[in-house]
Amino acid sequence: MKDEKIWELIVLKLSGEATPDQEAELEEALKQRPDLALQAGMLEGIWSSRQEREQPDTANSFNRHLQRLSNHLSDGTLKYDTEARTTQRTFSLRAILPAAIAACLALGIIIVLLPARKEKMPVAAAQNEIWTKKGSRSKLTLPDGTEVWLNASSKVTYGNDFNGDTRKVTLEGEAFFEVTKRNGIPFIIHTDMVDVKVLGTTLNVRAYADEKITETALISGAVEIVLQRNPEKKIILRPDEKLVVRNDTATLTKPEPMLLLTQVHYLDKKQQNPPAEALWMKNKLVFDSETLQQIALKLERWYDVKVIIQDKQLEDVQYSGIFENEDISEVLYALQLTGNFHYSIRKKVVTIGL
Structure with missing residues (x-):
């Protein structure tokens, strides 16, 4: 089954519109796709917890936030009403949720609306959070x-x-x-x-x-x-x-x-391109006279790995370089040519030593 069909069934289930046959079809499809099953389970847990505690104003904000992301990550043809609503949603959640979920998961974006506490507090206490995980970058408006x-x-x-x-x-x-x-x-x-x-x-x-x-x-x-x-x-x-x-x-x-x-x-x-400090926007990994310790932190975030430097004397050695679309083994090999170290990569763990 295609991913698009699986996500459609997930949305139907979340919105309470799935038939028993569709739920059975989804369950069987997720057995064949454990990667999507994990993501679907996380989304279902977040959605269920929101349904229990959601207030009208925060629900409206959550929907507008999903719409905004979908506007950016898809064709930008959807519109939303910025006027405050308390009982009526301004668009179909079923229509917007598949594109927003799929785009967010593809880019590694997680969206959470932290609801206001049940005590009497201003609505402004609610917060919108957008974050990226390791190995991903994103743009938002x-x-x-x-x-x-x-x-x-x-x-x-x-x-x-x-x-x-x-x-x-x-x-x-x-x-x-x-x-x-x-x-x-x-x-x-x-x-x-x-x-x-x-x-x-x-x-x-x-x-x-x-x-x-x-x-x-x-x-x-x-x-x-x-x-x-x-x-x-x-x-x-x-x-x-x-x-x-x-x-x-x-x-x-x-x-x-x-x-x-x-x-x-x-x-x-x-100066036709952004400075070194901002070249990451162009998908370029830049080391500008940075220590191996600093580079290790960048590599961990850029490639979603764990980097272990076994020898302290290597940590303060500086390197420079620009990499575009290279995998981590290519980056480490290039650094090794100018540095006196050896490295090994086992799954998601990189070990660097003398």
């Missing part, structure tokens, strides 16, 4: 028209009140933003270490929890950066400037500045 590219293992969160008097998102991981300008309504990106305030700007923000630095690279426009640990200190970035903030000084083995203001790195003199 926020309600104000801002375009966001998400790198692997990253998450963007924003509230239901995003498109009102405030535009705030929280980023974990790495994302490239093309921010739509709104007079008098700044766009604010929250991370663990910095808040980035922009008006109409193109920039790349890198804020992975397992890395030692948080990096903001400005391509165009202007941004104001506020340090979480020192909110009185504000840094203004100009185009082609980059601010690097060290996340933790406790683990430093040698003195290094907490803040570093530098230039973004264009690999072509004509």
Whole structure:
């Protein structure tokens, strides 16, 4: 049975419209496709838990969110009503869910709407979350028209009140933003270490929890950066400037500045392509004078593997390179040519040693 037919049956079951024969047909098909059975089980669990606790406003938001993703990931022909509804959905869930589910699973995107608690709280407490898993990247459009590219293992969160008097998102991981300008309504990106305030700007923000630095690279426009640990200190970035903030000084083995203001790195003199900091958007894996320890983290996210460096002395050796559409064995082989190490790959575990 084709995947499209299986997903159609899954949607019928989730919406409660499947006949006993269709449910039996789906059960038999999933026995032959354990990969889809796992995904279907996860979706059914999420859907069932939502049905038990879903409030009208959060249901409406969830449906609009699915529609927005489907608009982006398919032909963009579907429309949704932005007017608030409490009892009536503005489109058929059965019509939109198959495309949204299939597109999301194909790209490794997971969508969750965190409902407001049952206590009396404003509806704005509900949050929309979009994240990518390891080995996947994605692009999305926020309600104000801002375009966001998400790198692997990253998450963007924003509230239901995003498109009102405030535009705030929280980023974990790495994302490239093309921010739509709104007079008098700044766009604010929250991370663990910095808040980035922009008006109409193109920039790349890198804020992975397992890395030692948080990096903001400005391509165009202007941004104001506020340090979480020192909110009185504000840094203004100009185009082609980059601010690097060290996340933790406790683990430093040698003195290094907490803040570093530098230039973004264009690999072509004509600057026709994005700088090295944002080439991941073009599906290019870039190492720009980075240590093997930093490279290991990138490889883990890019290829969804576990990288083990057996010898400490290898961790701080720096490498540079650009890879496009190469598999992990090709990348490691190229690095090995310039480095004194050996490697092995067993399933999803990469071991590097002398």
